[in-house]
Amino acid sequence: xxxxxxxxxxxxxxxxxxSPRGASWLSCRVPVDGEAQPREVLAGGTDPxxxxxxxxxxxxxxxxxxxxxxxxxxxRDGRTWPLVPHPAGSAHQLHGxxxxxxxxxxxxxxxxxxxxxxxxxxxxxxxGFPGAVEVRVRYRLQPGRRLRIDxxxxxxxxTPLAMTNHAYFNLDGAGAPGDARAQxxxxxxxxxxxxxxxxxxxxxxxxxxxxxRADDPMDLRALRPADARPFAAHPxxxxxxxxxxxxxxxxxxxxxxxxxxxxDGRLAMTIATSMPALQFYDGRALAPPCAGLALEPGxxxxxxxxxxxxxxxxxxxxxxxxxxWIEYRFG
Numbered sequence: 001x002x003x004x005x006x007x008x009x010x011x012x013x014x015x016x017x018x019s020p021r022g023a024s025w026l027s028c029r030v031p032v033d034g035e036a037q038p039r040e041v042l043a044g045g046t047d048p049x050x051x052x053x054x055x056x057x058x059x060x061x062x063x064x065x066x067x068x069x070x071x072x073x074x075x076r077d078g079r080t081w082p083l084v085p086h087p088a089g090s091a092h093q094l095h096g097x098x099x100x101x102x103x104x105x106x107x108x109x110x111x112x113x114x115x116x117x118x119x120x121x122x123x124x125x126x127x128g129f130p131g132a133v134e135v136r137v138r139y140r141l142q143p144g145r146r147l148r149i150d151x152x153x154x155x156x157x158x159t160p161l162a163m164t165n166h167a168y169f170n171l172d173g174a175g176a177p178g179d180a181r182a183q184x185x186x187x188x189x190x191x192x193x194x195x196x197x198x199x200x201x202x203x204x205x206x207x208x209x210x211x212x213r214a215d216d217p218m219d220l221r222a223l224r225p226a227d228a229r230p231f232a233a234h235p236x237x238x239x240x241x242x243x244x245x246x247x248x249x250x251x252x253x254x255x256x257x258x259x260x261x262x263x264d265g266r267l268a269m270t271i272a273t274s275m276p277a278l279q280f281y282d283g284r285a286l287a288p289p290c291a292g293l294a295l296e297p298g299x300x301x302x303x304x305x306x307x308x309x310x311x312x313x314x315x316x317x318x319x320x321x322x323x324x325w326i327e328y329r330f331g
Contacts, residue, residue: 003019003049003105004019004020005017005018005019005026006019006108006111008115008116008139009113009141010142011114011141012144013030014141014145014146014147015027015029016028016029016139016141016147018118018139020106020108020118021049021054021105021106022054022057022060022061022102022103022104023060023061023106023137025042025059025147025149026058026059027042027046028042028167030171031145032266032267033266034266035266039171039173039267040173040175041169041170041267041330042058042059042168042292043168043169043174043180043283043286043292044058044059044167044286044291044292054102054103055285056168056283056286057166058167058168059165059168060101060102060165061137061163061164061165062100062102062164062166062296063122063161063162064096064100064101064122064129064133064162065093065129065161065304066095066096066163066164066166066298067094067095067162067246067279067296067299067301068093068094068301069092069305070092070305071091072085072086074304081129083097083128084127084128085097086098091198092198093128096129097127097128099127101122101135102166106119106137114140114142115140115141118136119135119136119137120135124157129159129160130158130159131157132155132156133153133154133155133159133316134155135153136151136153137150138150144331145330145331146327146328146329146330147328148325148327149165149325149326150324150325151324152321153322154318154321155317158316159316160304160316161315161322162314164275164279164297164298164326165296165326168286168291168292169183169260169292169294169295171260171261172264174292175291180226180282180291181225181226181228181229181293182225182227183260183261184224184226184260185223185224185260186222186223186224186258186259187220187221187247187257187278188221188249188250188257188258189248189249189278190207190208190209190248191206191207191310192208192245192248193205193245193300193309194206195239196239197239199240199301200301204308204309205309205310208221217230217231217234217236218234220247220280223259223261226280226282226293228243228282241284242284244280244282244284245279245280248276248300248309249275249276249278253273253276254274257273257278257297258278258280260295267331268330268331269329270329271295271327271328273297273326273327274323274325275297275299276299276300276312277297277300277303278295278296279295279296280294281294299314
């Protein structure tokens with residue numbers, strides 16, 4: 001049996017559909033001036049149980065740790081916790097493990113016309129992580145064609161926490177001709193993380209400073225096509241086969257962390273967040289490939305195993321709730 005869709009309506013015509021499966025955001029219909037019908041701007045499909053959607057995390061709430069943990073192991077204060085590796089055959093863990101929060105059936109705790117709250121209990125030892133966690137995700141439509149997602153969590157023992165939403169965006173409309181890499185992207189970033197073919201960091205963040213460089217595909221501080229193909233041989237992109245990297249966000253990311261503009265220039269989206277980094281993935285594993293771009297606020301890859309990232313401590317402590325948020329503004 002398919003989990004039901006929850007439909008929310010905002011005061012300015014923004015409409016979204018959500019699912020308890022993965023506390024997922026599956027549809028986003030945005031009014032565009034001069035167009036008779038709203039644009040569907042999310043790629044990945046609206047079937048909450050579709051295996052391809054689940055495998056690509058389309059629209060899902062990802063946790064307990066979004067992004068990668070090298071060697072699928074946690075180390076802290078002289079202790080070690082082996083994690084469940086993921087994907088199959090990997091030595092590392094991606095997105096919280098093979099049965100991460102993105103695949104769980106969350107409880108619908110509340111729903112009104114413009115907001116919904118999902119809740120989940122994650123037990124001690126879940127996918128190898130220490131401590132039990134109670135987590136809530138609130139989707140709320142606000143004036144100005146805005147969607148805000150609030151992530152709230154508390155634990156009974158120290159545990160790492162980095163949640164995100166894994167939506168794929170195509171502001172030209174899901175199913176529009178071409179692919180989503182024709183959109184233009186800007187990141188409010190001051191550094192990016194170099195990675196190997198397994199997408200595990202190979203060194204500290206590489207600083208972005210001085211003048212913006214159009215010849216550097218990792219310098220996304222000015223609007224440019226979100227397309228790695230002209231730079232396929234660049235040493236930062238060749239190991240990953242395209243964009244699938246983390247950028248450390250600069251000051252001001254609570255107002256703007258990223259801006260995405262449709263190829264036709266008629267629709268834009270601004271992302272703001274409380275979190276210190278953003279993963280940009282060009283959607284090569286979608287069907288069709290690159291049907292949408294994933295812009296995932298969170299923490300840099302393998303942050304837990306490094307002390308050179310310049311980010312806050314990501315460990316959740318007992319008795320100290322965590323509140324993170326992402327806001328999407330369309331216009």
